[in-house]
Amino acid sequence: MTLKSNKDIPIGGLIDEAGSSKKFKTGDWRSFRPIWDKEKCIQCMMCLPLCPEDCIPSEGSGKDIKRKETDLEYCKGCGICMNVCPVKCIKMEEESKFTK
Amino acid sequence: MSKIKAVTGTGAGAEAMRQINPDVVPAFPITPQTAIMQTFATFVANGVVDTEMIRVESEHSAMSCAVGASAAGARVMTATASAGLALMWEIVGVASGLRLPIVMEIVNRALSAPINIHCDHSDSMGARDLGWIQIYSESAQEVYENSLLAMRLAEKVLLPAMVCQDGFITSHGVENVEVFDDKDVKKFIGEHKYPHSLLNVKKPVTHGPLQLQDYYFETRSQQIPAMDEAKKEYIKIGEELSKITGRKYGYFDEYNMKDADCVIVALNSTAGTTKTAIDKMRKEGKKVGLLKLRLFRPFPYKEVANALKGIKKIAVLDRAVSFGANPPLYGEIKNALYDVNYDGKLHSLVFGLGGRNIFVEDIEQVFDKMINDKLEEHGTVGLRE
Ligand code: SF4
Ligand code: SF4
Numbered sequence: 001m002t003l004k005s006n007k008d009i010p011i012g013g014l015i016d017e018a019g020s021s022k023k024f025k026t027g028d029w030r031s032f033r034p035i036w037d038k039e040k041c042i043q044c045m046m047c048l049p050l051c052p053e054d055c056i057p058s059e060g061s062g063k064d065i066k067r068k069e070t071d072l073e074y075c076k077g078c079g080i081c082m083n084v085c086p087v088k089c090i091k092m093e094e095e096s097k098f099t100k
Numbered sequence: 101m102s103k104i105k106a107v108t109g110t111g112a113g114a115e116a117m118r119q120i121n122p123d124v125v126p127a128f129p130i131t132p133q134t135a136i137m138q139t140f141a142t143f144v145a146n147g148v149v150d151t152e153m154i155r156v157e158s159e160h161s162a163m164s165c166a167v168g169a170s171a172a173g174a175r176v177m178t179a180t181a182s183a184g185l186a187l188m189w190e191i192v193g194v195a196s197g198l199r200l201p202i203v204m205e206i207v208n209r210a211l212s213a214p215i216n217i218h219c220d221h222s223d224s225m226g227a228r229d230l231g232w233i234q235i236y237s238e239s240a241q242e243v244y245e246n247s248l249l250a251m252r253l254a255e256k257v258l259l260p261a262m263v264c265q266d267g268f269i270t271s272h273g274v275e276n277v278e279v280f281d282d283k284d285v286k287k288f289i290g291e292h293k294y295p296h297s298l299l300n301v302k303k304p305v306t307h308g309p310l311q312l313q314d315y316y317f318e319t320r321s322q323q324i325p326a327m328d329e330a331k332k333e334y335i336k337i338g339e340e341l342s343k344i345t346g347r348k349y350g351y352f353d354e355y356n357m358k359d360a361d362c363v364i365v366a367l368n369s370t371a372g373t374t375k376t377a378i379d380k381m382r383k384e385g386k387k388v389g390l391l392k393l394r395l396f397r398p399f400p401y402k403e404v405a406n407a408l409k410g411i412k413k414i415a416v417l418d419r420a421v422s423f424g425a426n427p428p429l430y431g432e433i434k435n436a437l438y439d440v441n442y443d444g445k446l447h448s449l450v451f452g453l454g455g456r457n458i459f460v461e462d463i464e465q466v467f468d469k470m471i472n473d474k475l476e477e478h479g480t481v482g483l484r485e
Contacts, residue, residue, distance in 0.1 A: 006318035011258060011326075012199035013319040014296055015306035 026053055030077030032092040034070055040089035043067060047081035047090070056081065102280045109270035110135035112240035112277050113179065113205040113263070116247030118143050119285040120203075123174035123292075126154040126165035130184035131217045132267040133207040137179055159184040163191035163202075170200035171307045173297030175255070178202065181267060182209035185223045189230075192260075196231030196323065198307055201254035201261075201294075204232075205247065208368065208419075209267040210454045218455020219267040221367065225420040225428045231323050233261035233330050234397040236367040240265075240275040245345055246394070248285060252337045255292055257330045259323070266369040268455065284344045327398040334395055351400035353392040354407060356382060360389030362470040363408065365433055366417040367393055370451075370458055374417075377463035388467045393429070405436040413470045415447040417481070445470075451481035458482060 010016050043066055048056045055074035058067050070081075082090040107115060113136045117125070125144075127137040144153045152174075156162045162178050170176045180188065185206065195202050206224045210216040224234060235250055237243040243265045250261040265271055296305050311319055331351075338349025353371075356378050357363060364374050371392035381388050391407060408414055416434075418427035426434065430448035437446065449466065452458050462481050469475040 003314055004318070006321045009315065009318055009322075010296075011319075011322050012197065012296075012307070013309060013311050013315070014198075015309055016296070016303070018304040020306075 025073050026076040027073045030072075030075060030095050032077040032079060033072070033095050033098060034075065034077070034079070034081050035091045035093050036067075036070060037089040037091075040087055041067065042087055042089075044086060046084045046086060050080050050084050052076075052078060052080065102278045104276050105279050106274050107240060107277050108135065108272050108274050109237075109240040109243050109265045110207065110272070111139055112244040112275075113247055113265070114139035114143070115277070115279050116244045117177055117205075118149055119279075119282055120175070120177065120248065120251050120289055121149045121286070122151050122177040124152045124154065124166070124169035124176045126156050126162040126169070126176075126178055128156050128159050128162045128180070128184065130159070130181050132209060132271045133179045133181040133184065133205065135271065136205055136207070159188040160191060163188035163195060166202045166204075167191055167195050167198065167200055170195070170202050170294075171198065171296075171298050173292070173294040173299055175251070175292040176200075176202045177204070177251075179205035179207070181207040182211055182217075182223045185227060186211060189227070192227060192232065193230045194308070195260045197320070199258040199323075199326070201258055201292075203247065203250045203254050204260065204262050205243075206262045206264045207267045207271045208264055214454075216454040217267070219269050219369075219419070220453045220455065221264070221418075221420040221428075222453075224262060224264050225422075227262070228397055228428060231259065231327075232397060233259055233327075233334075233395075235261065235263050235395055236393065237263060237265045237270065238369060238371045238392060240270060240273070240277050242394075243270065244277055244279065245341065245347065245349075248288065249334070249337055249341050249349060251289055252340075253330060253334055255294075256333050256337065257326055259326050259330055264368065269369045278345075280344050288341060288344055331395075331398040331400065349394070351393070351395045351403050352407065353390075353394065355390040355392065357389035357391060357407065357411070359387055360411060361387040362413045362415070362467055363389045363391055363411045364415050364417055364463065364466065365391045365393065365408075365429065367396070367419070367429060370417055370419065373458055373460055374463050377460045377467065380460070381464060381467055386467065386471060388471075396429075396432075399432050399436075401432070401436040401439065404433065405440045405442075408433070408437060409440040409442055411444060413445045413447070413475075415449055415466055415470055415475065417466075418448065418450050419452045421450055421453070445473075446477075447475050448478045449481050450479075450483075456482050
């Protein structure tokens with residue numbers, strides 16, 4: 001990303017574009033990666049709203065709602081999902097294991 | 101048509117606020133500022149203004165509230181002094197960093213310790229690098245007019261502004277203040293059209309996001325040209341205000357400076373004391389004068405230097421100390437004079453801390469010592485030492 005000059009940005013650090021946090025990829029903050037056991041998951045939807053990055057996507061709605069794989073571009077590895085999961089189907093593993 | 105009202109300096113500040121009719125005023129009382137908010141609260145209670153007055157639990161909250169309301173697009177004013185300003189410190193910097201045009205009345209009072217409720221400038225001088233415009237006022241009349249000017253200026257350049265007056269000396273002394281016609285003042289103040297309102301759902305914005313090594317520097321640096329802009333606009337808006345008041349709003353006032361050999365530079369009420377001394381000494385044939393600075397931030401270096409460069413002897417009076425460094429006003433004057441290779445005598449005098457009185461005779465003594473080359477380069481007035 002090219003960084004802008006002080007004349008090309010809004011004053012006061014203002015962000016004048018809605019939804020721009022999508023551009024801010026927090027995935028590289030991660031030192032632990034949540035590994036989700038899809039088979040063990042009871043689709044209780046506890047982890048979704050509690051994820052501070054809102055990076056656990058879902059599909060369907062109502063009773064049929066299902067969580068999907070964590071979006072690693074944004075997951076910062078905080079471990080909240082692991083903590084709140086009632087069936088302990090999320091494990092945190094060292095990120096270094098996955099980087100070559 | 102203007103009216104003459106017998107009011108104190110705090111009353112004059114409240115009068116300006118009545119005419120400005122801010123949307124939001126968050127307030128927390130502190131001596132000697134309390135009288136501003138007390139008077140203004142009466143206006144609110146009597147329905148004279150439409151202001152939403154929010155009584156908060158501390159000055160930190162008062163400024164936080166001012167920041168929130170201002171970001172929402174409201175016209176916001178508040179007032180404080182001394183420890184109150186010290187407590188709101190963190191958010192004072194936020195207000196300027198976010199470029200919010202809040203106007204704050206400062207009733208100058210000493211900082212603790214020792215605890216003291218009387219006048220000196222250690223509160224606002226301590227805040228001089230927080231990115232606020234600072235205008236100093238000699239009298240209640242100036243408090244009133246400077247407040248009107250400050251509101252327009254702040255909203256024009258999107259920087260917050262402080263209007264300073266001397267605690268108790270100005271704030272609690274009754275003067276005849278010429279209050280201008282409500283309609284004329286309201287027309288001058290105009291409507292506040294804040295371009296980045298948080299409440300504008302059609303153009304959503306985020307105020308105050310995190311900026312690290314990548315953007316903080318760029319954002320902060322924008323406040324530098326904004327201050328340059330404030331310096332220019334101060335004069336333009338002042339000229340507009342002159343049309344109503346008939347008075348002038350330069351960066352500073354020159355009193356008997358034309359043929360003066362010895363000049364005192366001072367802020368706020370001490371300028372009045374100095375004028376009295378000058379009037380007396382002029383009758384004795386002594387060539388003495390005064391430069392009363394009005395605008396301290398942004399500092400008018402070039403203009404001050406031009407006004408002072410031909411003066412043989414200058415004494416800068418500071419009602420604040422910068423421990424381990426030059427006193428604030430003296431430091432700026434010395435900076436300004438460097439650029440014009442000043443070769444006269446420059447003196448620094450600290451006086452009046454914690455409300456220690458400065459009398460006409462004290463000023464006369466300073467002038468006499470200057471005339472006779474008996475004044476030290478760095479000294480004090482009124483200190484037992
Ligand atoms: S580790 Fe944290 S950021 Fe990542 S998915 Fe879990 S709750 Fe979200
Ligand atoms: S909290 Fe655990 S069980 Fe519930 S949806 Fe998330 S991963 Fe599945």
